Amino acid sequence: xxxxxxxxxxxxxxxxxxxxxxxxxxxxxxxxxxxxxxxxxxxxxxxxxxxxxxxxxxxxxxxxxxxxxxxxxxxxxxxxxxxxxxxxxxxxxxxxxxxxxxxxxxxxxxxxxxxxxxxxxxxxxxxxxxxxxxxxxxxxxxxxxxxxxxxxxxxxxxxxxxxxxxxxxxxxxxxxxxxxxxxxxxxxxxxxxxxxxxxxxxxxxxxxxxxxxxxxxxxxxxxxxxxxxxxxxxxxxxxxxxxxxxxxxxxxxxxxxxxxxxxxxxxxxxxxxxxxxxxxxxx
Amino acid sequence: xxxxxxxxxxxxxxxxxxxxxxxxxxxxxxxxxxxxxxxxxxxxxxxxxxxxxxxxxxxxxxxxxxxxxxxxxxxxxxxxxxxxxxxxxxxxxxxxxxxxxxxxxxxxxxxxxxxxxxxxxxxxxxxxxxxxxxxxxxxxxxxxxxxxxxxxxxxx
Numbered sequence: 001x002x003x004x005x006x007x008x009x010x011x012x013x014x015x016x017x018x019x020x021x022x023x024x025x026x027x028x029x030x031x032x033x034x035x036x037x038x039x040x041x042x043x044x045x046x047x048x049x050x051x052x053x054x055x056x057x058x059x060x061x062x063x064x065x066x067x068x069x070x071x072x073x074x075x076x077x078x079x080x081x082x083x084x085x086x087x088x089x090x091x092x093x094x095x096x097x098x099x100x101x102x103x104x105x106x107x108x109x110x111x112x113x114x115x116x117x118x119x120x121x122x123x124x125x126x127x128x129x130x131x132x133x134x135x136x137x138x139x140x141x142x143x144x145x146x147x148x149x150x151x152x153x154x155x156x157x158x159x160x161x162x163x164x165x166x167x168x169x170x171x172x173x174x175x176x177x178x179x180x181x182x183x184x185x186x187x188x189x190x191x192x193x194x195x196x197x198x199x200x201x202x203x204x205x206x207x208x209x210x211x212x213x214x215x216x217x218x219x220x221x222x223x224x225x226x227x228x229x230x231x232x233x234x235x236x237x238x239x240x241x242x243x244x245x246x247x248x249x250x251x252x253x254x255x256x257x258x259x260x261x262x263x264x265x266x267x268x269x270x271x272x273x274x275x276x277x278x279x280x281x282x283x
Numbered sequence: 284x285x286x287x288x289x290x291x292x293x294x295x296x297x298x299x300x301x302x303x304x305x306x307x308x309x310x311x312x313x314x315x316x317x318x319x320x321x322x323x324x325x326x327x328x329x330x331x332x333x334x335x336x337x338x339x340x341x342x343x344x345x346x347x348x349x350x351x352x353x354x355x356x357x358x359x360x361x362x363x364x365x366x367x368x369x370x371x372x373x374x375x376x377x378x379x380x381x382x383x384x385x386x387x388x389x390x391x392x393x394x395x396x397x398x399x400x401x402x403x404x405x406x407x408x409x410x411x412x413x414x415x416x417x418x419x420x421x422x423x424x425x426x427x428x429x430x431x432x433x434x435x436x437x438x439x
Contacts, residue, residue, distance in 0.1 A: 023287070039285060046287035055293065059300045063308070070311035075318035089312050109305035117300065153286060157293030 009232055016129060016228045019048035019151060020143040034142065048151055055148035058120040066116070088116065092267070099271045102278040107271060110165075114158065115267035118216065121149040122259030125223055126252055129231045149220040149262075152213065159213030162270050166208065169277040178280070208273050212266060219262050223255050408436040 007015060014036060021039040023046030024030050032049075033039035039046065069085035078086055092115055096108040124147045136144040148154045170179045183201040184194045230251060233244030412432060 021285075021287075042287075043285075044287050046285060046289070047292060048287070048289040051289055052292055052296075056296055059296065063300060063303055066304070066308045066312070070308045070315075073312055073315035075315055075322055078319070086312065086316060089309070090316070093313070105310075106301075106305060109309035110301050112309060113297075113301045113304045151289065153289035154293050156286070157290045158297050160290070161294045161297050 012232060013225075013228055015143070016133070016145070016224075018143045019145050020050040020141060022047045022049050048145075048153055050143065050145050051148045051151040051154050054124065054146050055117075055121055055154055058124070058148070059117050062113075062116045062120055066112075088112070095268060096271055099268065100275045100278075102275070104169075104274070104278065106165075107274055110162075110274075111267040111271050114162075114270055115263050118149060118158075118266050119260060119263035121147065121154070122220055122263055124148070125150070125220060125227065125255060125259060128248075129224070129227045147220060147224055149216055150224045152217045155217040155220075156209070156213040158266070159209040159216075162212060162273065163209035166205075166273050166277045169274060173278050173280055208269075212269055212273075216262050216266055219258060223251075223258060226251055227255075404436050408432055411435055 018036045018039065021033040021042065022031070023033065023039070023042035025033075025038070026041050033042060033046075065081070066085055069082050073082055073086075089112065092112045093108055096111055100107050127146060132146045133144040136142075145151065170182075174182060183205070184198050186197055186201050188197055227248070230244050230247045233240040233247070235241075
């Protein structure tokens with residue numbers, strides 16, 4: 001990085017939006033990309049190390065916390081951590097029961113995992129944008145995006161996993177024929193309109209994972225971008241810096257709602273889509 | 284922002300996390316919560332039952348108390364009547380005893396008076412005789428004047 005010491009605004013933003021990418025260089029050697037362009041040249045065979053480390057780390061925190069509560073759970077008077085965990089479990093359980101009326105032991109734990117994990121990943125957005133990257137720089141790591149849900153790889157991975165479950169349960173509950181029939185005879189129950197129906201329904205089907213993954217990515221990416229822009233104000237004189245401080249606070253407070261809502265929306269839509277996949281009766 | 288291998292790595296991680304949650308977290312917490320719910324429900328039922336029993340016992344006790352109060356009142360009333368009766372009896376017997384004693388005393392007095400009168404009469408007769416002897420300066424033969432003396436004594 002030629003301008004690492006004193007980057008322009010564009011470089012600063014670009015730096016904040018680049019993942020720590022590990023992959024194969026065009027010359028055949030494996031290693032970290034040293035710029036966004038280099039990362040782009042690596043093509044498909046790349047791993048965003050920062051996204052993976054942070055998301056796995058947060059996921060492990062979630063599982064460890066809940067596993068700890070579960071292993072100590074008693075039918076007696078709950079206290080502390082168990083209360084907290086049980087409130088979330090009860091909340092997800094109520095939500096699942098109100099939407100999903102079939103018998104499937106996967107749905108509620110799936111929704112719980114999505115809700116808490118996505119929330120934790122989103123929560124990283126509230127850490128001031130420069131703290132962790134600057135810390136990483138001290139250790140010689142030049143790129144560090146700590147909000148995994150601003151990486152479309154992460155959000156789409158979850159959305160496509162949910163999509164795979166939608167396809168699996170659609171075929172399991174309705175059979176291949178039933179599933180194709182649903183795609184072919186909706187919304188117009190006429191044999192003449194099968195191609196039209198199929199196109200419409202196929203788009204609807206594809207829209208599910210896309211909307212799921214891209215909604216989360218879009219919201220968090222935009223939120224992160226605003227935080228980066230506010231951070232830019234800090235280096236633009238005392239007046240801008242103070243205004244930036246106010247903006248930072250207001251946006252963080254607002255974002256607190258956004259990240260919770262996005263985690264909830266992802267979980268609820270997952271339940272809704274899987275409920276639709278289980279619905280065998282014609283409406 | 285490139286789509287890459289991260290997508291698949293993350294999918295795998297996601298599925299592992301969900302599986303872990305499904306196997307080791309959700310059922311454990313749910314069963315503990317269900318168990319507690321059941322315990323609380325049982326506790327509430329037991330409390331209701333206990334309350335019902337308490338109410339029953341209280342009304343029973345109240346009944347017992349009322350019965351005891353009535354019985355006590357009855358006993359007191361009986362005792363009062365008995366006491367009155369005893370006082371009346373005592374009064375009657377005292378009155379009778381008094382009358383009897385009075386009568387006996389009266390009889391004794393009468394007897395005493397008669398006796399006194401008799402002795403007085405005898406003394407007066409003797410005195411009269413003595414007086415008469417003095418007057419006549421001679422002895423009076425009591426056997427000759429016995430009739431007269433008796434008539435005199437009877438006049439006294």
